[in-house]
Amino acid sequence: MTGTLNLRELLTSNIRQSGILLALVVIVAFFSVLQPTFLTPGNLTNIVLQYSYILILAIGMIIVIIGGHIDLSVGSLVALTGATAAVVSIRQGMPWWVGVLAALAVGVLAGCWQGFWVAYIGIPAFIVTLAGMLIFRGLTFQVLDNVSRSPFGGTYYQIANGFQNGILGGYVVDVFTLVIFAIAVLGYAVNAWRQRRAAVSYEQEVGALPLFVLKIVAVGAVVMWFGYQLAQSRGLPNVLILLAVLILVYGMVTQKTVFGRNVYAIGGNLTAARLSGVKVKKVNFLIFVNMGLLSGIAGVVFSSRMNGAQPGAGNMFELDAIAACFIGGAAVTGGVGRVTGAMIGGLIMAVMSNGMQLMGAEQSTQQLVKGLVLLLAVAFDVYNKRRAGN
C-alpha cells in the first residue's frame, strides 16, 4: 500500500530536524533585520571561512557521540596536527603536500592511540580524551619548541584562504561558482527523485507530490541564492568544496554503510549490538581513528587559515564541536544524531557568533548567549521526547 503524507505529518515525523532548521531560519532572519551587513556576500563568505574547521570537527564528533562516546581532545589535536604541518613545511622546508600528509598521519595515529584505550582496554572515552587533551597539547608545545611558526604561504595558505573563480569568466558575478552550485542543486533534485521512485516501488509512504516539488524548489532556491552571493564576492572558497565533499561522504557513511549502522547500534544498545554480532571493539576503534583523521583535516584548514601554527591553537574547539552536535539533535546517551543535524547545529553557532560580532557584542555576551542556546536547544529536545512519550 502506497500512501502519501501531508505537510503536517512530514514535519511532525521529523520534529528534531525541522525544529533546528526552523531555528536557524529564525536566527538568520533576526540578524539580517537588525544588521543589514549580515547577509552581504562578503560576510556570508566570512562565515564559511571562519567556522569551517568547527564544522569539520563536528562531522567526526557526531559519529563519536552517536556511538555513545565523547572526544575532548580534538582542540589539542587540531593544534598538534597544525604544528606538525608547520614544522614539516616551514622549518624543514618540505613541499606543502608533505606537510598536509604529515598532519593527517599524526591525526590518524593519535586516533589509533585513543581508540586503543577506549575500545581494547575499555577506559571511558571521557577519561581517555581528557588525557589526550593534555597529552596532545603538551606535544604541541614540544613540537613547536614553545614558539609560533609562520608563514606557510603558497599553496598551503590557499587551502583555507583561496577561491575558485574566473575559470569560466564572468563580470561581477563569477560564472564558475554559479555552474558548480547549479550542478549541485540538479544532483540533489535527481537523487531525491530517484529515492522517491524507489520508495514508491518498495511500497513506502512518501510525501505528496506538490510538497516534494516545493521542497526541492525551496532548497534549490536557497542554495542558488547562497551561490549567487558567493559569486558576487570572491567566488567559491576551497574550504567550502572540501566541506561539501566531507558532508556528502560522511552523510553516506553514517546512513548507508554497515559501519555507520553499527555505530548507531552500539550507541543505541551496546549489549544488543554485541549479541547481534557487531564487532564492538573494532567499530569503537575506527570511530576514534576517524575522529583523528578529521581533526587532522581541521588542523590543516585552521593552520592554513591562520597562516601559521601556534602552541595555543584550537583551544576550546572541542566544546564548539560538541555543542554543534547537541544543538543539532544528538542524544547524550548515544544512538541518535545525523551529520546534517550537526551541520545545522554548527551553523546556528556560527551565525550567532558572527551576527553578535557584527552588532558589536562583547566576547562575554557572546559566550553567555551561546551557552543559553545550547541549554535551550537540548531542553526543547527533551521536552519533545517526553511529549512523544518515550
Place this chain on the structure above:
Amino acid sequence: MKVLSGVYPHGTYEGDILLDGDPVRFSSINDSEEKGVVIIHQELALVPHLSIAENMYLGNERRGRGGLIDWHRTNRDATELMHRVGLHELPVTKIGHVGVGKQQLVEIAKALSKDVRLLILDEPTAALNDNDSEHLLGLLRQLRDQGVTCIMISHKLGEIADIADRTTIIRDGRTIETLDMSEPGATQDRIIRGMVGRDMEHRYPEREPHVGEEMLRVESWRVHHPTQADRVVIEDASFSVRAGEVVGIAGLMGAGRTELMMSIFGRSYGRGISGRVLKQGQEVDVSTVSRAIGHGIAYATEDRKAYGLNLIDDVRHNTSAAGLDKLSRLGWVNGLEELKVAQDYRRDLNTRTPSVLNSVGKLSGGNQQKVVLAKWLFTDPDVLILDEPTRGIDVGAKYEISTISTGWSRPARRSSSSPPSCPSCSASATASTPWPSAGSPVSCPSPRRPRNASCHS
C-alpha cells in the same frame, strides 16, 4: 500493584484506592510507605556492594546525634529484624555474598523496619528453590497472624492454594474474579480457567515433530562466573539437539539456563569456558558472536529490552541488525532491500506496527518479541535458541509466538527463499511459563547437572 505502591503516582490512573476505608492518593513511594504500604519487587531492589544492614535502612537511615548515621543502632536493629524473619547472618555481610533466598528475607526485614501494615510481594518465590519457598511462605503466615496484610502475586498455583485466604484472578489487565479459598469450588483448575480464559488443551499450538539427524551437541560445558573467577556457574553440562526438534531447558531462575545458552552463543557470558560444541558432528568455534552466527546459531534473549533491541531505532533496522552482512556489499547496505526484508517479516509474523519505520520502543511486548524473532530468523539459523520467548507478553501474543517458533522448527517451512541445506531445529528454552507444569515438549535429556548458581552458594 505499581499504582497501589505509588510507583505510578496519583493522576496517572483512574479510580480510587481505599485504605482502611479512606481514599488515599500516593504521589510517590515515600507516601505509600508512610501509610505502611510496602512493595517487594520481583527484581530485588538491593545494592550488592552494601551490607545487609545498610540495605535494610537505605532511604530510612537510623540517625544519631547531629544527623549522622548511628551505625551501632543500625546494626543492632538490623540483627533484631533479621532474627524475626529467621535470617542468621552478620548485619555487615555484603548483600552480594548471600543467596537470592536470603536476599528475599532481607527485603521482608526491610519492610518490617518500616512498620509495614500492607505487604505486597511480586512473584517472591520465582527465584527460590523449594526449601527457601517453604520458609518464605511460613514467614508470610507468621506475619499474617501478627496482623500484617499480605498481597502475593504469583503464578505458582500450588503456593496460592497453600497460603491464600482469598484469590483475585487477573487476565489481560482485568479482574476476572475473586475466589474465597475456603470454599470447596476454589480448585486449581478453576483458577487456571480464569487465568487462561479457555480450556487447557489449547494453551500451545499443535505440533508434529519431524525429527532428523543430530544438529547440535554440547559436551562437558563448564563456565565460570564473569567476575568471581573461582565460582563455577555451569558445571559439566551436556545436551544434544536433533534437527526439527524442540528441546526444552528447564530450571529455576538463576539455575544457569540463560548463562548456559549465552556462554554457548559467542561466549557472551562468563569466563574460563571449557567444553566442546559440535554441529552436525563437527566441532565448531563459537568463541565470538559473529562466529556463532556464522555457524548458524541464533540466540533470542529473555531480556529483549536490555539485550535484544535497540529501542530508539526503528523496526527495519532492528530486523536487519544481526544479518546486515546479507544485505550489504563491500560495506554498503542496500537500504531498499533491507526495507523489503523488514516488511516481509512484519507481514509473515503479523507484527502490529503502523510502519516498519516506527521505533521499536513504542511497540507492545509481544510485537517487540516478534521483531527479535524476525531478527534471528533473518540470519537463517540452523539452531535457534529461544530464552523465555513468551516472557512478559499477553496471552494472544504468546500463542502466536509459540506458533511461530514451533512452525519454524518444521523442516518444510523456512523463511528464506534459498533451499535449506539441512533441516532446521530449534532449542527452545522455555522454562517457567506462567503455568504449573510448564515447558515445551522435551524429547531429549536436559542438561545433566546444571548447577544451581545462586541458591546454594
